[in-house]
Amino acid sequence: MNFLIFQIFLFVLLVYAQHTPLSGTQSSPQVPYNWLTLAFVGSNDYLPRPHYQSSDRDHFKELCRRLDGLNPNQQAMCAENPFSIPFVARGVREAIRECENKFKFERWNCSSRDEVTETRHGKFQDILGKTLRSANKEAAFLSAIMAASIVHSITKGCNTGNLTECGCDSKPGMQRYQADSDSAMSRDQFSWGGCSDNVPYGIRYARRFLDEWESQQFDETKNVAHLVRRHNNFVGREAIAQNIRRQCRCHGVSGSCEFKTCWLQMQKFSQVSDLLKKRYDHFAVQVTRKANKRLRRKERTERKIPLRGNEMAYVHRSPSYCEKNLTAGILGTAGRECIHNSYSSESCDLLCCGRGYNTRLEIRQTQCECKFVWCCEVKCKTCTEEVAVHTCK
Amino acid sequence: MTTLIFVSYNILSSLFLLVSHKIFEKIQKKPYYAEMLKSSLLLLLIVISIVESLSWLALGLAGSRFDRDKPGTSCKSLKGLTRRQMRFCKKNIDLMDSVRTGALAAHAECQFQFHKRRWNCTLIDPMTHEVIPDVFLHENTRESAFVHAISSAAVAYKVTRDCARGISERCGCDYSKNDNAGKGQFMYQGCSDNVKFGIGVSKEFVDSAQRRVITTRDDNGTSSLAPSQLSADGMHMINLHNNQAGRQVLEKSLRRECKCHGMSGSCEMKTCWDSLPNFRHIGMAIKDKFDGAAEVKVVKDEGIEKPRIVMKNSQFKRHTNADLVYMTPSPDFCEADPQRRNSWNQRATVPPSHRMHIDDCSLLCCGRGYEKKVQIVEEKCNCKFFYCCEVRCESCQKRIEKYFCL
Numbered sequence: 001m002n003f004l005i006f007q008i009f010l011f012v013l014l015v016y017a018q019h020t021p022l023s024g025t026q027s028s029p030q031v032p033y034n035w036l037t038l039a040f041v042g043s044n045d046y047l048p049r050p051h052y053q054s055s056d057r058d059h060f061k062e063l064c065r066r067l068d069g070l071n072p073n074q075q076a077m078c079a080e081n082p083f084s085i086p087f088v089a090r091g092v093r094e095a096i097r098e099c100e101n102k103f104k105f106e107r108w109n110c111s112s113r114d115e116v117t118e119t120r121h122g123k124f125q126d127i128l129g130k131t132l133r134s135a136n137k138e139a140a141f142l143s144a145i146m147a148a149s150i151v152h153s154i155t156k157g158c159n160t161g162n163l164t165e166c167g168c169d170s171k172p173g174m175q176r177y178q179a180d181s182d183s184a185m186s187r188d189q190f191s192w193g194g195c196s197d198n199v200p201y202g203i204r205y206a207r208r209f210l211d212e213w214e215s216q217q218f219d220e221t222k223n224v225a226h227l228v229r230r231h232n233n234f235v236g237r238e239a240i241a242q243n244i245r246r247q248c249r250c251h252g253v254s255g256s257c258e259f260k261t262c263w264l265q266m267q268k269f270s271q272v273s274d275l276l277k278k279r280y281d282h283f284a285v286q287v288t289r290k291a292n293k294r295l296r297r298k299e300r301t302e303r304k305i306p307l308r309g310n311e312m313a314y315v316h317r318s319p320s321y322c323e324k325n326l327t328a329g330i331l332g333t334a335g336r337e338c339i340h341n342s343y344s345s346e347s348c349d350l351l352c353c354g355r356g357y358n359t360r361l362e363i364r365q366t367q368c369e370c371k372f373v374w375c376c377e378v379k380c381k382t383c384t385e386e387v388a389v390h391t392c393k
Numbered sequence: 394m395t396t397l398i399f400v401s402y403n404i405l406s407s408l409f410l411l412v413s414h415k416i417f418e419k420i421q422k423k424p425y426y427a428e429m430l431k432s433s434l435l436l437l438l439i440v441i442s443i444v445e446s447l448s449w450l451a452l453g454l455a456g457s458r459f460d461r462d463k464p465g466t467s468c469k470s471l472k473g474l475t476r477r478q479m480r481f482c483k484k485n486i487d488l489m490d491s492v493r494t495g496a497l498a499a500h501a502e503c504q505f506q507f508h509k510r511r512w513n514c515t516l517i518d519p520m521t522h523e524v525i526p527d528v529f530l531h532e533n534t535r536e537s538a539f540v541h542a543i544s545s546a547a548v549a550y551k552v553t554r555d556c557a558r559g560i561s562e563r564c565g566c567d568y569s570k571n572d573n574a575g576k577g578q579f580m581y582q583g584c585s586d587n588v589k590f591g592i593g594v595s596k597e598f599v600d601s602a603q604r605r606v607i608t609t610r611d612d613n614g615t616s617s618l619a620p621s622q623l624s625a626d627g628m629h630m631i632n633l634h635n636n637q638a639g640r641q642v643l644e645k646s647l648r649r650e651c652k653c654h655g656m657s658g659s660c661e662m663k664t665c666w667d668s669l670p671n672f673r674h675i676g677m678a679i680k681d682k683f684d685g686a687a688e689v690k691v692v693k694d695e696g697i698e699k700p701r702i703v704m705k706n707s708q709f710k711r712h713t714n715a716d717l718v719y720m721t722p723s724p725d726f727c728e729a730d731p732q733r734r735n736s737w738n739q740r741a742t743v744p745p746s747h748r749m750h751i752d753d754c755s756l757l758c759c760g761r762g763y764e765k766k767v768q769i770v771e772e773k774c775n776c777k778f779f780y781c782c783e784v785r786c787e788s789c790q791k792r793i794e795k796y797f798c799l
Contacts, residue, residue, distance in 0.1 A: 320755040340685070348684055353756055354510055356535060356684050359710040388710065390685070 031117055035209075036127040036146065037069040039096060041089040046082050066121040073213045081165055084154060084205065091153030095145045096127070098273040105346030107321040107353070108138050109336070112329040130329030135225040136319075140232045140312040141280040145273055147206050147236030152269050155202035155240075159195055168195035172264045175199060177244040190248060193261035199244055203237050224291045224315060231295055231313045238309040239275050243267045284312045322353035336392045352392035360389045446531065446602045446632055448473035448524040450516055450544055453497035459489045472523055477601035487562065488594055491555040495548035495595075502676040503543055506683075511726035511757060512536055533631045533720040539683040541632050542639030542717055545599040546675055549640050553591030553669060557584055564590040567667070583666025588647060592640045599636050603629050626700055627691030627720065634702060634718055641715035642678045646670055679717075686717040727759035758798035768793045 064078035078085055099110040112131050117124045131138050158166035172192050210233045218226035247265050252258030286298040296303050324332030338348040348357045364387050367380040451473040459467045468482035507514035518525050530537045556564035566584035647667045655661030693700040712718050754763045773786035
C-alpha cells in the first residue's frame with residue numbers, strides 16, 4: 001500500500017517537475033522568510049519510508065523546497081533531517097494556540113491580519129509576520145515562545161523515539177536541573193534510569209534552526225532586530241532549560257527508598273508559556289537601536305548591566321492595538337468580547353479603548369439539575385439562560 | 394445634526410456668494426441660494442436654542458448666595474438660564490442653592506470621570522464663567538448624554554441631601570416608607586432621603602432647559618423643514634431621555650441603612666432609613682452607563698404625534714429607561730478641528746510602560762508620540778519635632794516626570 005502511494009507521489013512529482021521551469025525551483029523572492037507557515041504542514045509527507053534509500057533524499061529535498069518561508073539555513077536543515085519538520089510544525093501550532101490563550105483578554109490577542117500570497121507551491125500565508133518582524137514587545141514574546149516550542153516538541157520527539165537522530169539523554173547528570181521537593185531532603189544515592197528528556201539536543205536543534213540565520217544576517221546588515229530576535233530565542237530556550245525537574249521512583253523493599261531511579265523531565269508547555277507571559281509582562285527591556293556586538297539597555301544608567309536570560313528585549317514601543325490599521329496588520333479591538341465590571345485588561349473600558357461597547361442578549365442552553373439515576377445514568381434538564389454579551393464598538 | 398451645523402456655517406459663505414456673484418451666470422442658481430439662506434437662518438435659531446440646553450451648568454460658578462427676599466434680582470444676575478428656568482428660579486429661590494451646588498457637583502464629577510481621557514470634560518470656560526459652546530456636546534454624542542445624565546442626577550442629589558439636612562423648608566424626610574412598620578422585622582423610622590422631591594425638582598428645572606426647542610419650532614414650522622424638525626425634536630427627546638436616565642440611576646442607588654438598638658445592641662429593635670450613597674458612586678454608575686450607551690435613531694410613525702427612540706442596530710439589546718442613548722458617534726478627539734470649537738488638551742499621567750491604561754500615552758496621544766518633561770519640585774522632608782513647639786523640616790528636591798502629547 002505504502003509503495004503504491006509512493007509511486008503515485010513520484011508520478012505527481014514528475015508531472016510537477018515538468019511544469020516548473022528549472023530556474024524557478026529556488027524559493028521565490030517576494031515571499032518573506034516566515035517559518036511560522038510550517039503550522040500548515042501536515043506530518044504525513046515527512047514520514048520515513050519503509051526502505052530508506054538514497055533516492056529518497058532527493059524526494060525530501062524537493063518537499064523541503066516547497067516550504068516557502070524557510071530561509072536557506074532552515075531549508076538545508078530540512079533536507080538534512082526531514083523527519084524533524086513535522087515536530088517543528090506541531091510545536092508552532094502548539095505555540096500559536098498557547099499564545100492565543102494567554103493573550104485572549106488583551107488588546108493584542110496574538111492575531112494579526114495575515115497577508116496571503118500566491119506562490120508556485122500554493123498559498124503562502126504570512127502568519128503573524130508583521131508582528132514577528134516588528135521588534136516590539138509582542139514580537140519578543142512570539143520569538144521566545146516559538147523557540148521554546150521547538151525545543152519542547154523536538155525533545156518530545158526524541159523521547160518518544162519518533163526522531164531517528166536522537167533518543168533519551170544518556171548523560172542526564174550534565175544538565176541543569178532542579179530536584180523535586182521531597183527528594184531534596186534526602187541527599188541519598190540514586191541511579192539515573194528511565195528516559196530522561198534530551199533537552200540539550202532540542203536546544204541545539206532550535207539554536208541551529210533559528211539563531212544561525214539571525215547571526216549571519218546581523219553580520220551582514222548590522223540591523224539590531226536580528227540580535228534582538230536571537231536574544232529572545234535564547235530567552236525562550238532558557239525558559240525550558242531552567243525548569244527541568246528530576247523525577248524519581250523508589251523501589252526498595254515494600255516501596256522504601258533504598259533504591260532510587262531518577263530521570264529528568266521538562267515542564268508542560270502550558271507552564272512554559274505561563275512563565276514567558278510573566279517575562280513579557282514584567283521583564284521586558286527596551287534596548288538601543290544600534291548595537292555593535294551585543295544588545296545594550298536603553299536606560300542610560302543601566303547600560304553596563306548585560307541582558308539576562310529571563311529578560312525579553314525589544315526595540316520599538318508597541319502601538320496601542322486599539323484601532324484597525326491594515327497596513328500594520330493590526331485588527332483593532334472593535335467587535336471583541338469584553339467583560340463588564342472587571343478591573344483588568346479584559347474590562348470593557350480598557351479593551352474597547354474608551355469607545356464603549358454594545359450589549360447583545362444571547363440565549364444559552366446549559367445542562368442543569370443533574371441527577372444520578374440507578375443504575376447507571378445521569379439525567380439532566382436543559383436550562384436556558386439569557387446572557388448579556390458585550391462587544392467593543 | 395452635523396449637517397445642521399454645516400448648513401449654518403454655510404450661511405456666511407452663501408451670503409458672500411450671493412453678494413459677490415450678482416453676475417448673470419448665477420441667476421439660475423439664485424432661488425436655490427435664497428431658499429438655502431431662509432432655511433439656514435431658521436436652523437441657526439434652532440442650533441442656538443439647543444446650545445442652551447446645558448448652559449445652566451454655569452450656575453455652579455455663580456458666586457454670591459441667593460437672597461431669598463429678592464428673587465427677581467438674584468435670578469436675573471444668573472447666566473445661562475432659559476425663560477422657563479428663570480421662572481422656576483423666581484418661584485423657588487429657596488431651592489436655587491441646592492441647584493447651584495448640583496451644577497458644581499456635576500461639573501466636578503464629570504471632570505473626575507473623564508480626567509484620564511482624550512476629552513477631559515472641559516465644560517466651563519474659566520475666564521468667562523460660561524459654558525463653552527462646544528458643538529459636539531450639543532450633537533447628541535455619548536459625551537453629551539453623560540453630561541445631561543450627570544447634571545440632572547446631581548441636581549436631584551443635592552436637593553435631596555439638602556432636604557434631609559433641613560436646609561429647605563418645603564421638604565423634609567421621606568416618611569412614606571414608615572407604613573411598613575410592623576410588617577417585617579425592622580421598622581422605618583429614620584429620615585429617609587426624599588428622593589422623590591429631588592427628582593421632581595430636577596425634572597422641573599433641568600428638563601425645562603429643553604422645552605425651548607419645541608417653541609422655536611412651533612413658531613416657524615414649515616412643511617419644507619420636516620426632517621430638521623424631526624431631528625430637533627429627536628435631539629430634544631434624547632436629551633430628555635438621558636436626563637431621566639440619570640435620575641433613574643440615582644433612584645436605583647438608594648440603599649437601606651439600619652441601626653440596631655435592642656438589648657446590648659441586638660437587632661430586636663431596628664431603625665432603618667433609605668439613604669443615598671456618596672455622589673462618586675452615582676458618577677461611577679453613570680460612567681458605566683456611558684461605556685455601554687446605545688446608539689439610537691428617532692423615528693416618527695405615521696399618525697402618531699410623538700416620535701420614538703429605536704435602536705440603530707436591532708441586534709443589540711434594547712436600551713432601558715436607565716440607559717444612556719446617543720445619536721451621533723463622537724469624534725475621536727485626536728485632531729483639533731477648526732470647524733468644531735473643541736476644548737480638549739492632552740496630558741498623559743501614566744508613564745509609557747503601563748500599556749493597558751486608558752490614559753496610556755500611545756492611546757491618549759493618538760499615536761503621535763509624546764515628550765517627557767522633568768520638573769524638579771522642592772518638598773519638605775525629614776521633618777522633626779523640637780521641644781517646644783516647633784517642627785523643622787529640610788527641603789528636598791523631588792523629580793517629577795510628566796508626559797505631554799506632541
